[in-house]
Amino acid sequence: MAETTDLTQLSYEDARAMLKKWRECGVRRSEEVVEIWEHIISRSPASLGDEQWAVLEQVCIAGLDAARVDLAQECIDSLHAQFPESNRVLKLKAMQLEATEHYQKALEIYDRLVEEDPNNNSYRKRKVAVLLAQGKRLDAIRAINEYLKIFLNDPEAWLQLSELFLQENDVAKAVHCLEECVLIQPLNSMYFRRLGDLRYTQGGAENIELARAYYERALKINPTDLRSQYGILLSNNQIASTTKSASEKKKAGTAAVDAIDNLVNRYQKISPKSNPESDGILNCLEAMKVTVGSK
Amino acid sequence: MTDLLLDPAIRTWVFLPIVVITFFIGILRHYVSLLLMNKKKVELENIADGQYLLRARLLRENGRFLPKTSFNARRQYLCAEETGYLSKAQQRPAKGPNPMDPSQMTEMLKGNMMNMIPMIVVGGWINWTFSGFVTTRVPFPLTLKFKAMLQRGVDLVSLDSAWVSSASWYFLCMFGLRSIYTLVLGSENAADQSKAMEDQMAMTGSAVNPQADPRAAFKGEWEALQMTQHQFAL
Numbered sequence: 001m002a003e004t005t006d007l008t009q010l011s012y013e014d015a016r017a018m019l020k021k022w023r024e025c026g027v028r029r030s031e032e033v034v035e036i037w038e039h040i041i042s043r044s045p046a047s048l049g050d051e052q053w054a055v056l057e058q059v060c061i062a063g064l065d066a067a068r069v070d071l072a073q074e075c076i077d078s079l080h081a082q083f084p085e086s087n088r089v090l091k092l093k094a095m096q097l098e099a100t101e102h103y104q105k106a107l108e109i110y111d112r113l114v115e116e117d118p119n120n121n122s123y124r125k126r127k128v129a130v131l132l133a134q135g136k137r138l139d140a141i142r143a144i145n146e147y148l149k150i151f152l153n154d155p156e157a158w159l160q161l162s163e164l165f166l167q168e169n170d171v172a173k174a175v176h177c178l179e180e181c182v183l184i185q186p187l188n189s190m191y192f193r194r195l196g197d198l199r200y201t202q203g204g205a206e207n208i209e210l211a212r213a214y215y216e217r218a219l220k221i222n223p224t225d226l227r228s229q230y231g232i233l234l235s236n237n238q239i240a241s242t243t244k245s246a247s248e249k250k251k252a253g254t255a256a257v258d259a260i261d262n263l264v265n266r267y268q269k270i271s272p273k274s275n276p277e278s279d280g281i282l283n284c285l286e287a288m289k290v291t292v293g294s295k
Numbered sequence: 296m297t298d299l300l301l302d303p304a305i306r307t308w309v310f311l312p313i314v315v316i317t318f319f320i321g322i323l324r325h326y327v328s329l330l331l332m333n334k335k336k337v338e339l340e341n342i343a344d345g346q347y348l349l350r351a352r353l354l355r356e357n358g359r360f361l362p363k364t365s366f367n368a369r370r371q372y373l374c375a376e377e378t379g380y381l382s383k384a385q386q387r388p389a390k391g392p393n394p395m396d397p398s399q400m401t402e403m404l405k406g407n408m409m410n411m412i413p414m415i416v417v418g419g420w421i422n423w424t425f426s427g428f429v430t431t432r433v434p435f436p437l438t439l440k441f442k443a444m445l446q447r448g449v450d451l452v453s454l455d456s457a458w459v460s461s462a463s464w465y466f467l468c469m470f471g472l473r474s475i476y477t478l479v480l481g482s483e484n485a486a487d488q489s490k491a492m493e494d495q496m497a498m499t500g501s502a503v504n505p506q507a508d509p510r511a512a513f514k515g516e517w518e519a520l521q522m523t524q525h526q527f528a529l
Contacts, residue, residue, distance in 0.1 A: 118339045119339060119342055149343070150339065150342060150343045150346065151342075151346060152346050152347070152350055153346050153349050153350055153353070175365075176365070179361050179365050182357065182360050182361065183350075183353045183354055183357045183358065183360075183361070183369075184353060184357075186356075186357040186360055192360075210362060213527075213529035214529065216529065217360070217529050
């Protein structure tokens with residue numbers, strides 16, 4: 001964590017601003033949210049004005065995440081008193097049921113919510129989450145597919161689906177899902193890196209070439225991406241050892257050596273204290289450079 | 296020319312009442328329309344339509360990051376002759392707001408009533424009660440062209456055009472109170488006349504609105520996607 005300040009010592013206004021920031025960015029810092037709420041904000045929630053309800057919702061979800069069901073119950077109670085017929089509160093209620101492993105009841109509530117408001121995608125997503133929590137992977141895949149027929153520009157769902165397919169060892173379909181993510185957010189290096197990983201896993205000359213291209217793209221978007229650097233090294237190494245054309249071989253070989261140099265640079269910069277294994281990795285890389293370079 | 300001197304009673308009994316009346320009528324309009332209007336329901340199909348259109352556009356723009364086979368598969372999925380979503384959507388019968396549907400009709404009627412009745416009644420009443428007053432003066436000189444706008448109901452050739460008559464003051468208030476309504480009622484309010492008028496203008500020039508006729512939008516996307524040449528960018 002970047003800041004080391006004691007969260008319980010924040011002033012009221014600072015705490016409020018911090019909660020607001022986290023709420024808007026969608027950061028998952030549940031423990032801290034609960035802490036801020038209990039030590040600071042809960043002293044006088046009424047002085048938040050209308051913001052109070054949004055904060056209560058945030059704290060409720062954080063409480064569920066941090067296994068503080070009692071706190072979540074408090075939040076739900078006060079929200080329910082304020083908005084007795086709100087679907088949003090009902091969703092929180094269902095999430096609480098989820099957290100206490102009453103999956104069937106939670107699903108029933110979500111079904112009802114979806115029926116009442118078919119345009120709200122969050123209820124459908126929660127249903128998938130319930131299936132995932134129950135470990136019903138195939139059902140979850142089916143549910144996400146159903147969901148993606150309507151909301152097909154939701155990268156979160158595509159990413160989840162690709163992970164599920166990977167757990168089922170269906171790399172080709174996982175690739176398809178990640179390609180969707182790339183279409184929707186072409187500037188996210190993670191998608192490219194994962195695509196590279198998958199193409200590399202699939203193997204074959206063409207896929208390795210693709211993997212290299214994807215790794216390079218990922219590294220271009222995010223120059224600090226160590227994994228992509230390794231990916232470039234490995235895919236180039238692979239190409240160098242399998243390709244038949246001599247020029248291609250030489251090119252891939254030098255690219256691999258370059259990648260090793262970059263990696264070595266990165267590891268030399270960090271002190272052994274922060275990563276005790278960096279020395280071993282450095283030795284490994286140097287050794288690899290010799291073998292790659294000799295090819 | 297000596298300056299006009301207005302009776303302070305005009306300020307108390309004409310100028311301020313007009314402001315207050317317009318303001319409260321706006322508030323009233325807001326709450327009455329809340330009572331009468333039911334929220335427009337967006338159909339699930341419309342959402343899906345929008346999503347598919349967006350997806351076709353994303354495919355055109357970012358398809359260069361996909362290998363050729365993946366790109367073609369997706370294009371096929373969207374544009375295929377019989378099964379593609381974009382092709383199918385073009386064949387769908389036009390829906391649009393059906394003017395003969397009674398529920399739509401009452402909806403439109405309500406909207407128009409909400410706009411017209413206060414306009415006519417209050418405008419007429421203000422005109423009748425407060426007609427013929429010069430109420431205030433804008434603090435800068437204006438050209439003669441503004442006389443028609445600012446001096447409705449006071450036809451004096453010699454009057455400087457910076458003076459504002461009561462009827463005109465009413466109109467100025469009606470259109471000028473928008474930011475105050477936003478302050479009082481929040482941004483999604485129905486109190487504002489000028490907004491309603493803008494909506495009507497938008498209705499007439501609805502070529503850009505995909506809701507109006509999704510088929511045209513689908514056809515455009517379909518053609519654009521067919522034309523796209525795939526070029527792997529990496």
